[in-house]
Amino acid sequence: xxxxxxxxxxxxxxxxxxxxxxxxxxxxxxxxxxxxxxxxxxxxxxxxxxxxxxxxxxxxxxxxxxxxxxxxxxxxxxxxxxxxxxxxxxxxxxxxxxxxxxxxxxxxxxxxxxxxxxxxxxxxxxxxxxxxxxxxxxxxxxxxxxxxxxxxxxxxxxxxxxxxxxxxxxxxxxxxxxxxxxxxxxx
Amino acid sequence: xxxxxxxxxxxxxxxxxxxxxxxxxxxxxxxxxxxxxxxxxxxxxxxxxxxxxxxxxxxxxxxxxxxxxxxxxxxxxxxxxxxxxxxxxxxxxxxxxxxxxxxxxx
Numbered sequence: 001x002x003x004x005x006x007x008x009x010x011x012x013x014x015x016x017x018x019x020x021x022x023x024x025x026x027x028x029x030x031x032x033x034x035x036x037x038x039x040x041x042x043x044x045x046x047x048x049x050x051x052x053x054x055x056x057x058x059x060x061x062x063x064x065x066x067x068x069x070x071x072x073x074x075x076x077x078x079x080x081x082x083x084x085x086x087x088x089x090x091x092x093x094x095x096x097x098x099x100x101x102x103x104x105x106x107x108x109x110x111x112x113x114x115x116x117x118x119x120x121x122x123x124x125x126x127x128x129x130x131x132x133x134x135x136x137x138x139x140x141x142x143x144x145x146x147x148x149x150x151x152x153x154x155x156x157x158x159x160x161x162x163x164x165x166x167x168x169x170x171x172x173x174x175x176x177x178x179x180x181x182x183x184x185x186x187x
Numbered sequence: 188x189x190x191x192x193x194x195x196x197x198x199x200x201x202x203x204x205x206x207x208x209x210x211x212x213x214x215x216x217x218x219x220x221x222x223x224x225x226x227x228x229x230x231x232x233x234x235x236x237x238x239x240x241x242x243x244x245x246x247x248x249x250x251x252x253x254x255x256x257x258x259x260x261x262x263x264x265x266x267x268x269x270x271x272x273x274x275x276x277x278x279x280x281x282x283x284x285x286x287x288x289x290x291x292x293x
Contacts, residue, residue: 026205050249067252092270093266100274
């Protein structure tokens with residue numbers, strides 16, 4: 001006879017208890033963040049690096065739109081993580097299509113191939129700068145080779161490759177999901 | 188701290204996020220969990236967008252970039268979650284965790 005059964009905590013109740021501990025903490029964290037964010041009428045908010053991006057962004061990167069300057073140039077390493085993330089997504093969909101033996105047409109696998117190819121090209125172009133003694137994905141290296149205008153083109157090519165990776169990955173995952181449903185319902 | 192309409196809007200977004208987080212934790216159906224997680228992420232994105240204030244005639248680009256990145260990552264994670272759901276539903280014919288656990292205990 002198990003005597004410990006009478007002392008076991010019901011999992012349902014346990015999850016409710018945990019959430020009522022986490023929820024106030026999360027609420028306090030968010031509320032603290034809200035009070036720290038400046039209001040729209042604030043003319044001189046604490047700005048840190050964003051003011052530098054706005055003041056020098058167009059001159060340094062060539063983009064007239066500050067969001068593009070930050071997204072494609074200053075924070076371009078985020079795009080590498082984004083690309084790697086979508087590679088993982090593509091590979092996971094590929095794995096489940098193989099393991100579950102889903103009726104995915106061979107033509108559809110081109111989307112997975114394109115996604116992986118675009119990500120590989122992005123990493124290869126980044127390594128080119130590294131091999132030449134510069135930094136990984138250093139647009140200034142390309143500016144030294146092709147002239148000052150190459151920096152903005154480097155950023156545009158990076159953005160394009162990440163966009164291709166993401167779109168192809170989405171299409172591939174969608175095809176896997178729909179083919180999985182087809183087999184399940186016997187169509 | 189002055190209570191203005193903008194703060195109320197942020198408070199409502201915060202409330203939406205917390206309600207979604209509660210359902211993310213307590214829902215037993217996997218699709219409901221996925222939807223709750225999606226709404227939670229959307230509330231985070233809205234909070235980021237609400238913090239994009241004007242400086243020297245321009246919107247601060249960092250919150251917009253952060254919001255966009257979160258949105259793209261969220262969509263990708265949503266795809267991965269749905270792939271997992273597909274695998275589970277093909278094995279158990281249901282996405283309800285309690286039914287799956289009940290079936291396993293029999």
